[in-house]
Amino acid sequence: MSGALCVLVVSNIDLKTNVAVTKPSAFLKSSVRDCILNVNNDYRYMKLGYYVSLHAEILGNKVVPTTENAVDAYRLPILLVRASKNNVPTMPYIVTDSVKQIMAEFKFPIVVFAVNPFSFEGYYVAKNRSALYRVVKSLSMNYRYAVCAQPLNGEMVSCKSFFGRSNIEDASIGEIAEKVYKTFNIPICKLHIQYVDGKAHLCSLQPLEMEEISPSDLNEISKTVSRFSEKGGFD
Amino acid sequence: MTRIACFVEKYNFSYSEEAGALQNFKRAAESMGHEFNFMFRNGLSEIPKYDAVFIRATTDPLYTAYVVSKTAWELGLKVVDDPESIRVCANKVHQYRLFEKYDVPRIPTLFLNKEEFHHRTIEEIFELFGKPIVLKAPYTSFSKYVEKVACETSFRDVAKRFFRRSDFIVVQKFMPSRFDWRVGVLNNQVLYVCKYMMPKGKWKHGVKRRGKPSFIWGRTVSLKRDNAPQRLKEVALKACSVVGKGLYGVDIKEVNGDYVVVEVNDNPSIYSGYEDYRNKDIYEKIIKYLTE
Numbered sequence: 001m002s003g004a005l006c007v008l009v010v011s012n013i014d015l016k017t018n019v020a021v022t023k024p025s026a027f028l029k030s031s032v033r034d035c036i037l038n039v040n041n042d043y044r045y046m047k048l049g050y051y052v053s054l055h056a057e058i059l060g061n062k063v064v065p066t067t068e069n070a071v072d073a074y075r076l077p078i079l080l081v082r083a084s085k086n087n088v089p090t091m092p093y094i095v096t097d098s099v100k101q102i103m104a105e106f107k108f109p110i111v112v113f114a115v116n117p118f119s120f121e122g123y124y125v126a127k128n129r130s131a132l133y134r135v136v137k138s139l140s141m142n143y144r145y146a147v148c149a150q151p152l153n154g155e156m157v158s159c160k161s162f163f164g165r166s167n168i169e170d171a172s173i174g175e176i177a178e179k180v181y182k183t184f185n186i187p188i189c190k191l192h193i194q195y196v197d198g199k200a201h202l203c204s205l206q207p208l209e210m211e212e213i214s215p216s217d218l219n220e221i222s223k224t225v226s227r228f229s230e231k232g233g234f235d
Numbered sequence: 236m237t238r239i240a241c242f243v244e245k246y247n248f249s250y251s252e253e254a255g256a257l258q259n260f261k262r263a264a265e266s267m268g269h270e271f272n273f274m275f276r277n278g279l280s281e282i283p284k285y286d287a288v289f290i291r292a293t294t295d296p297l298y299t300a301y302v303v304s305k306t307a308w309e310l311g312l313k314v315v316d317d318p319e320s321i322r323v324c325a326n327k328v329h330q331y332r333l334f335e336k337y338d339v340p341r342i343p344t345l346f347l348n349k350e351e352f353h354h355r356t357i358e359e360i361f362e363l364f365g366k367p368i369v370l371k372a373p374y375t376s377f378s379k380y381v382e383k384v385a386c387e388t389s390f391r392d393v394a395k396r397f398f399r400r401s402d403f404i405v406v407q408k409f410m411p412s413r414f415d416w417r418v419g420v421l422n423n424q425v426l427y428v429c430k431y432m433m434p435k436g437k438w439k440h441g442v443k444r445r446g447k448p449s450f451i452w453g454r455t456v457s458l459k460r461d462n463a464p465q466r467l468k469e470v471a472l473k474a475c476s477v478v479g480k481g482l483y484g485v486d487i488k489e490v491n492g493d494y495v496v497v498e499v500n501d502n503p504s505i506y507s508g509y510e511d512y513r514n515k516d517i518y519e520k521i522i523k524y525l526t527e
Contacts, residue, residue, distance in 0.1 A: 025350050045296050046326065046373060046401035048349075058332045067329075071296045071322060077279070078305045085309065095302065096277045116297065146276050146299050 007229050008032060010052050011039035013213065017222040019229040024052050036063040037228060039187050039221065042207040043070035065185040073184040073205050076113050076148045080202070086183045088176055089201045091150040091194055097140050099133050102149040109152040111194070112136060113204045116145035122192060122206060125152055150203055154196035160208060160217060161189050163224045167217065172200035180205065188213075188221065237526040239264055240274040240285040242303045244292040255507030256518075257291060263518035269526055274303075282306050287313040287525040294502045295325045295374060313525055316501040320479040324501035326373045328403045330478070334496065337477045340470055341496045342488065343408040349398050357387050364408040371405040372397040376500070378441030378450075383409060411438055414453070416487040416494070418463070418471035419503055419510060419517065422480050422524055425471065427514040428463035430456040431486070457512035470494040482521060 009019055010027040022030075024040070028051065036056040040049030043065060050070050056063035065073070072078045077095045084090045094105045095115060102110060109127045112135045124139065126132035139147045159168040164181025166173045173193055180191065180202065190212070192204040213221075241260065248254045257273070264271035274281060274288075276299045282288065288307040294300040294316050301321050307314040316324075323329050334341045345360065360368060370393045372380035380397065384390045397404045413433060419426035431440040432453035440453045460468075471485040474496045484503025487494050504510065511517050 025348065028348065046403070048402045051328070051403055054326075054329055054332070058329075058336055067322065068319075071301075072305060075296070075302055075305070077302045078309070081306055081309050095279045095299070098277050101277055115299070115302065145297075146279075146302075 006034050007037050008034040009037045009039060009225055009229060010056075011225075012048065013039060013041060013210070013218070013221065015039070015222045015225055016218060017226045017229075019226050021225075024048050027052060028055050031059060032061075033059065034061060036061050037187070037225065038063055038065065039225060041188055041210050041213060043186060044074055044207055045071055064187065069184045069186065073180075073186050073189070074207070076115050076204055079184075079205050080148075082183055083180060083202050086179055088179045088183070089199060091153075091196075091201045091203055093148050093150045095146050095148050097136065097143050097146050099129070099136050102132065102136070103129065106149060106151040108132075111150050111152045111156065111203065112139055113148045113150070113192075114139040114145070115148050116141055122158065122190075123156070123204060125156070148204075150194070152194070154194050156203070157193045157195055157200075159191050159193065160212065161186075161191050162217065162221050163187050165220070165224075166191070167220075170200070172198075176200050176202050236268055236270060237287055238270040238272075238285045239287045239289055239522070239525055240272055240278075240282065242274050242288060242290045242292055242300060244276065244299075247291050250506065252506035252508055253504070256505045256511065259507055259511070259518045260289070260522065264522045267519065267522055267526070269522065271522075279303060279306065282312070283310055285312060288315075289521070289525055290314070290316050290502060292502075293376060294321045295376070296322055297374075300502075313527075315482050315521070315525060317479060317481050320481045320483070320501045323478045324483070324499055325376075327371055327375060327405050327498060328373045328401075330499060331405060333477045334474065337473075339474045339477060339496055340494060342410055345406040347394065347404050347406050349402045352394060352398070354387070357390050360390075360406055361387075364406070367409050369407040369409050370394060370397065371407060373401045373403060373405060375498075378439045379443075381439060383438060409438075410488055410490060410495070412488050412490075414456075415440060415497060416463075416467055416471075416485075416489065417455075417503070417510075418468065418485045418487060419505075420471055420475045420483045420485060421520060423472060423475065425460050425463070425468050426482075426517050426520060427510050428458045428460050428467070429510055430458070432456060455506075455509040455512075457510065457514070459513045464494075467494050470496060474499050482524075 038052045043049040080090045124135040159166045161177040164178040166177040190206045261271045292300045305318040367383045367385035382393045414430040417429045434453045484500045486497035
């Protein structure tokens with residue numbers, strides 16, 4: 001979106017910035033032609049954040065994030081495929097609803113993620129067979145959806161990412177947050193990362209709940225939004 | 236030789252007509268010298284071994300079928316249904332917004348936001364469209380999550396249910412008809428034409444039996460595509476042109492001699508002895524498109 005003349009910020013968050021911020025409900029009734037920066041804590045499919053991006057696209061506007069990226073980033077197998085194409089280190093994974101298949105592929109402990117995008121739940125670690133059965137049944141919503149299983153070879157770390165900047169000071173995590181942002185342009189999200197032998201690997205991306213955004217996070221988001229608006233475009 | 240993976244779920248083999256159609260696809264592919272294997276949700280790691288993916292399981296960005304489609308797309312494989320078509324067709328708000336933008340003849344439609352869901356709006360909708368009206372969840376498929384309401388109480392009940400998954404829902408004018416046209420389109424060409432009849436006394440093709448989980452379906456009357464009205468085919472192709480170039484089933488109502496689009500479906504039903512009854516070549520045409 002570089003070179004854009006004007007950026008309209010649409011946000012459901014009360015940003016502390018001098019830049020004019022439009023509420024999603026007002027934006028959805030408008031027919032403005034601008035570049036749209038959609039700052040929302042949740043871009044899940046069919047939620048308000050998603051419809052803001054969709055509205056912008058239908059009007060022919062450039063928008064961050066696009067609906068395609070919003071859908072893909074929250075669908076874990078697609079996140080991992082696209083991220084690894086962009087040189088983000090990822091863990092090996094398997095998408096299935098079969099516990100037997102997971103056990104044939106990986107040794108315990110195994111970390112299991114929901115592929116259904118309804119939940120805010122992060123992940124569960126299964127240390128044995130019965131725990132794995134329980135976790136798969138729960139995360140797959142009684143086997144309706146598949147789950148994504150990954151081996152747990154190191155330590156799990158979760159970080160918040162605002163415009164590609166991690167709230168955890170760590171070069172390896174920072175690099176992942178930046179690359180994930182460059183790939184998907186999701187302004188606000190939570191990243192689940194696994195540290196294996198001192199190297200960070202992307203495991204999953206999730207929306208942030210509003211309560212998880214602290215005052216210092218809000219300052220960080222507001223500063224970045226002001227910077228984008230002053231520049232009149234995006235890098 | 237092209238290696239084709241056909242992504243299916245167990246329920247695709249529940250009805251003998253659908254299972255028969257899947258076998259017809261396999262037979263057509265093999266007689267054309269291609270490999271055709273069924274792939275279930277536990278076989279996603281096999282996708283890179285194939286050249287093309289044909290999805291028959293129900294598609295939605297929330298389902299595994301979208302993961303299959305997008306993964307195949309990212310790997311550069313030919314895929315039906317492609318991820319863009321799934322995103323547009325699975326969300327009726329997205330689809331009708333595109334119809335509005337490109338002026339596709341359509342049923343009068345409004346979108347209702349969760350935040351605007353109050354007495355005044357409901358009254359305005361009834362004034363505009365009359366009673367009853369049709370409420371549609373954006374994720375509707377197989378006639379599910381489409382309900383007719385004639386009073387504010389039932390409007391609220393149904394809308395509340397649909398708002399659980401989506402922050403927007405679709406409101407449409409009720410336009411009763413004895414049948415909906417179903418036009419199958421592949422790569423901007425008409426593939427087959429049918430009439431989806433409404434069961435006796437009902438207003439949509441598939442109706443849930445009261446108190447039971449099963450559905451009653453209306454008859455399917457197949458026509459030779461060359462014998463179908465020209466204007467019908469034009470409207471169907473125009474509707475598909477705003478979605479993409481894949482395989483679609485367009486539902487159209489005939490109103491006062493003209494045609495209005497109800498919706499475009501990706502992943503249209505193809506049942507042996509129904510959609511293919513007068514157009515036997517649909518299997519070869521789809522396989523040919525996948526292997527081109």
